[in-house]
Amino acid sequence: xxxxxxxxxxxxxxxxxxxxxxxxxxxxxxxxxxxxxxxxxxxxxxxxxxxxxxxxxxxxxxxxxxxxxxxxxxxxxxxxxxxxxxxxxxxxxxxxxxxxxxxxxxxxxx
Numbered sequence: 001x002x003x004x005x006x007x008x009x010x011x012x013x014x015x016x017x018x019x020x021x022x023x024x025x026x027x028x029x030x031x032x033x034x035x036x037x038x039x040x041x042x043x044x045x046x047x048x049x050x051x052x053x054x055x056x057x058x059x060x061x062x063x064x065x066x067x068x069x070x071x072x073x074x075x076x077x078x079x080x081x082x083x084x085x086x087x088x089x090x091x092x093x094x095x096x097x098x099x100x101x102x103x104x105x106x107x108x109x110x
Contacts, residue, residue, distance in 0.1 A: 035102030
């Protein structure tokens with residue numbers, strides 16, 4: 001019984017880590033009228049899935065940029081729309097963009 005409790009706790013902790021981007025896996029991103037939420041993401045290098053949902057009131061996008069190069073993007077996200085994208089990220093720093101008139105976010109990949 002004790003082993004089942006420990007195993008269950010480890011599974012729960014692993015699930016929490018993937019949502020925050022502590023390791024390669026799925027990261028939830030909300031596109032709001034103010035920009036991307038979270039604005040700062042940290043993750044490990046490798047394939048990372050971004051689950052993007054537009055919770056704002058206007059059509060938006062989710063872009064991952066490295067300098068002026070678009071690494072990947074999902075465009076025309078109408079309010080309430082969700083989309084996923086899996087990106088193979090190498091170590092480095094990337095920017096996120098959800099609206100042209102909103103501040104850029106940052107992804108740090110280790």
